[in-house]
Amino acid sequence: MSDAALPKEQTLHDLYRDHRGWLESWLRRRMGNGCDAADLSQDTFLRLLASSQRIADLKEPRAYLLTVGKRLLSNFYQRRSLEQAYLAALASMPEACAPSPEQRWLLLETLQALDELLDGLPRAVRRAFLWSQLEGLNYQQIAERLEVSERTIKRYMAQAYEHCLLVDL
Amino acid sequence: MNSQTSDTRQAVRSAAQWLALLESGGANEQDRVNLQRWLDTCATHQQAWQKAQALRQRFADLPSGLALSSLDRPDPGRRMVLKRALGAVALVPTAWLISRQLPLDAWRADLHTATGERKKVQLTDGSSLQLNTASAVDVDMQNRRVKLIEGELSLKVTGTTPLTIQTKFGNVIVSQSEVCVRQHAQGCRVSVFNGSVQLQPLQGPVLAVRGGQQVSLQAVGAGAITPFDALAPGWREGVLMAKNQPLGDFLRELGTYRAGVLRWEPELETLHVTGSFLLDDTDRVLALLAASLPLEVHSRTRYWVTLLPRKNSV
Numbered sequence: 001m002s003d004a005a006l007p008k009e010q011t012l013h014d015l016y017r018d019h020r021g022w023l024e025s026w027l028r029r030r031m032g033n034g035c036d037a038a039d040l041s042q043d044t045f046l047r048l049l050a051s052s053q054r055i056a057d058l059k060e061p062r063a064y065l066l067t068v069g070k071r072l073l074s075n076f077y078q079r080r081s082l083e084q085a086y087l088a089a090l091a092s093m094p095e096a097c098a099p100s101p102e103q104r105w106l107l108l109e110t111l112q113a114l115d116e117l118l119d120g121l122p123r124a125v126r127r128a129f130l131w132s133q134l135e136g137l138n139y140q141q142i143a144e145r146l147e148v149s150e151r152t153i154k155r156y157m158a159q160a161y162e163h164c165l166l167v168d169l
Numbered sequence: 170m171n172s173q174t175s176d177t178r179q180a181v182r183s184a185a186q187w188l189a190l191l192e193s194g195g196a197n198e199q200d201r202v203n204l205q206r207w208l209d210t211c212a213t214h215q216q217a218w219q220k221a222q223a224l225r226q227r228f229a230d231l232p233s234g235l236a237l238s239s240l241d242r243p244d245p246g247r248r249m250v251l252k253r254a255l256g257a258v259a260l261v262p263t264a265w266l267i268s269r270q271l272p273l274d275a276w277r278a279d280l281h282t283a284t285g286e287r288k289k290v291q292l293t294d295g296s297s298l299q300l301n302t303a304s305a306v307d308v309d310m311q312n313r314r315v316k317l318i319e320g321e322l323s324l325k326v327t328g329t330t331p332l333t334i335q336t337k338f339g340n341v342i343v344s345q346s347e348v349c350v351r352q353h354a355q356g357c358r359v360s361v362f363n364g365s366v367q368l369q370p371l372q373g374p375v376l377a378v379r380g381g382q383q384v385s386l387q388a389v390g391a392g393a394i395t396p397f398d399a400l401a402p403g404w405r406e407g408v409l410m411a412k413n414q415p416l417g418d419f420l421r422e423l424g425t426y427r428a429g430v431l432r433w434e435p436e437l438e439t440l441h442v443t444g445s446f447l448l449d450d451t452d453r454v455l456a457l458l459a460a461s462l463p464l465e466v467h468s469r470t471r472y473w474v475t476l477l478p479r480k481n482s483v
Contacts, residue, residue: 032398032412033412033413035413036413080443081242082239082240082242083444084444084445085238085239085242086235086238086239087444087445087446087457088238088445088447089234089235089238089239090235090457090460091446091447091450091453091454091457092447093234093235099232099235101459101460104460104461105460105461107231107232107235110231111231111236111239111240114227114228114236114240115239115240118240126240126241127241130236130237130240130241131237132192133225133228133229134228134231134233134236134237134240135233135237138192138194139192139193139194140194150193153193154189154190154193154195155189157185157188157189157192157193158185158186158188158189159185160185161184161185161188161189161221161224162181162182162185162186164224165181165184165185165217165220165221165224166178166181
């Protein structure tokens with residue numbers, strides 16, 4: 001009971017002192033890079049500070065840290081893979097069509113936000129949605145490309161809209 | 170509170186279905202009447218409908234080609250290693266995969282590449298040999314020897330009869346394995362991608378190096394065996410990868426692919442760079458660096474390029 005009376009920062013401090021080294025080495029083994037691992041382990045503790053989880057109530061703090069850490073790690077790789085695809089696409093564009101250097105990084109941030117928004121959708125649903133939004137294809141054209149029925153595309157699109165709207169809820 | 174959330178969820182689901190119905194082109198007059206009635210029912214429905222419109226707007230102003238190749242990248246995103254490997258496949262220029270696989274008919278040949286050039290040949294026994302930029306080898310298939318004179322080679326031997334790579338610092342004996350050897354003035358770096366190779370240093374005992382391991386060879390003998398990421402793409406795929414690498418190191422590497430002078434201010438040395446870059450156009454790599462780091466590219470000519478810290482950068 002006395003623990004619960006402590007301010008959150010204090011218990012977080014203890015948690016940080018006891019487990020940061022362990023979490024960081026766990027992340028480093030997976031990432032093969034000390035700097036990124038240190039950043040992510042800091043982020044993990046920050047998430048904890050921002051969350052409504054009562055730290056003093058954590059029975060298995062390492063299990064909890066690992067869960068948060070894994071999510072951040074997967075997020076990190078997702079952002080990196082998007083960035084690589086983006087840079088490769090930029091590199092293959094004729095100079096005249098490419099966005100200006102200032103726009104490039106704004107655009108990357110926008111794309112990263114949309115990438116997170118779409119995360120979790122099945123591949124076919126995601127593609128149908130992107131073709132519709134970005135290429136302006138109608139459902140019949142998408143159905144032909146994916147070799148499924150138009151009814152399926154309608155279902156895919158409803159699923160994608162619902163998914164995105166729920167994320168923002 | 171809870172029922173409100175579930176109302177909102179239900180409204181969002183309906184809005185999504187209405188939108189899909191309208192877009193499908195299959196909505197009739199009665200559907201439109203029903204949609205209007207649904208919207209008039211309550212504010213929650215109207216809000217959900219507006220949010221759905223706003224969502225469409227978020228995609229409307231994007232450059233479609235760029236957005237599509239980024240968001241629809243070939244990335245099933247299950248496992249990290251897989252992710253990295255697939256990322257690499259997506260970057261490999263197809264021209265590099267299909268061309269330059271020239272069969273080498275001659276039993277003996279001197280092969281070399283110019284700065285910035287890469288070459289791939291098939292040897293008479295089916296083994297495959299690649300040369301990186303500014304490299305030279307002598308191939309002698311009668312004695313099953315490949316002599317690395319300068320630069321870097323990659324050798325993949327599928328058969329069981331070994332081929333020997335000779336360097337100034339010792340020999341590498343390769344069979345049923347894949348290895349990269351890079352030679353510079355003070356030594357060699359041997360990186361094994363697959364299988365296992367025998368190393369004969371000029372001094373010291375013979376040692377085995379396995380897939381995922383690399384070792385340096387010097388006049389005084391072999392150094393310690395260290396692990397490396399054998400899945401990461403590299404020059405053989407036409408890619409230069411950097412993972413939080415000091416810019417100085419990255420530029421020294423990039424410079425080996427460029428004819429002419431590439432210089433930079435010492436204060437740029439410690440910036441860090443991450444990304445995969447295509448070696449086929451190193452001018453483009455410099456432009457990408459300038460877009461992502463606080464630096465400017467000054468080129469007097471293609472062959473005289475200086476990187477400077479960007480002025481008025483915040």
